[in-house]
Amino acid sequence: MSRVHDMGGRFGDGTVAPGEDAVFAAPWHGRALALTLAAGALGHWTIDASRHARESLSPRDYARFSYYEKWLAALADMLVARGIVTEDELQAGHAAEQSSLSERALMAGSVAGVLKSGSVYDRAGPAPALVVGARVRTRRPARNTMVEGGHTRLPGYAAGATGTVVRLHGTHVFPDSNAHGLGEAPEPLYAVAFEARELWGAAAEGDEVIVDLWQSYLEPA
Template sequence: MNGVHDMGGMQGFGPVQPEANEPVFHAPWEGRVLALRRAAGAWRKWNIDFGRHTIETLPPADYLRMSYYEKWFASTIKLIVGAGLVTKEEVETGRPAAGSKRETPPLTPDKVMPILKAGGPTLRETNAKPRFADGAPVRARDINPAGHTRLPRYVRGRMGTIECHHGAHVFPDTNSKFEGEKPQYLYTVRFEARELWGEGANPRDTVHLDLWEEYLDPA
């Protein structure tokens, strides 16, 4: 979707200012939000791409105002209510509804570290051959999907060059809609800065993006 979250290449937001010695969490509640998200995700009511899309659908003003973990917290509430794990009233009161069924959480303390270490690999086996060879010229498709996509607006319709592929990976556009993983090749594509931003860009600058095969056409 063409939402406020797709900020790549946009201007007017000021410089990026890295924080020296930045802590993992700026406040204890941020760590609790991370734990809540992991614990809720263990019910397997959604996947990572649907979760990302839920963040993208936050109201634009809220998205720009919120910090990283505030976005996580707000989207987690949307996820658990939407999945029927809790009701809106239970979230607001902090108490379970009378007569609600007591469930055993699937994520217990002994499972936390193994799950964190395992991560969420998206590499899949495929019998298909890569459509593009290293060094091949390609053009990013000019598409405007209504749902989740990992193809940023600022490269759509622009020409680039295949650097390499990383095997077949879960396709987020379909996975986010529960339409299947549809694994396909994931390529690193190099774009010249002047191709993206015109003659005023530094001719020595390039941008490298990892893009799925379905995002690309031969150039």
């Protein structure tokens, strides 16, 4: 049911290395990020689809690839899946022909504007059915109910847990649908607080984990 990226709570990863803090630890990291943003600007996939492409790497690749290698692999996979680049071109390392999408290419002069304008994810849509203070239980298991093995933003560690709505975020694009080209299907989005003890069995009294969750992940508890 789960995918390899859903690692919250996992044991065995060792200590965190606070010293790893360069913006781009190697020149190709910056290039990989920039290439991903520039290709995204062609408009052929959503942020949800690109997350799903990274999550869909085989567990073996996900584990052995460094961060930006995951980005690159997902980018190559999406370019081929959308018919923008062919497998032969990937293998050759050169283009066989110009793309009909080339007029959409992000040019240097437009970069600042594109990065500054961002894209909002809240939408007109159903009003929230839950209020701050409502007790809720999350879906279990954490899964996409429309697409088998599909994208979802309910982490496995928070599945089947009972918590309290602490914030209403408005109505947002629903990643489980949008990642698969099934429409934005906006839903009310909430910040839900879980007692750490509810999630992990043992934790300091009063510690909490807060997770942003869409309405269809939740039912009244």
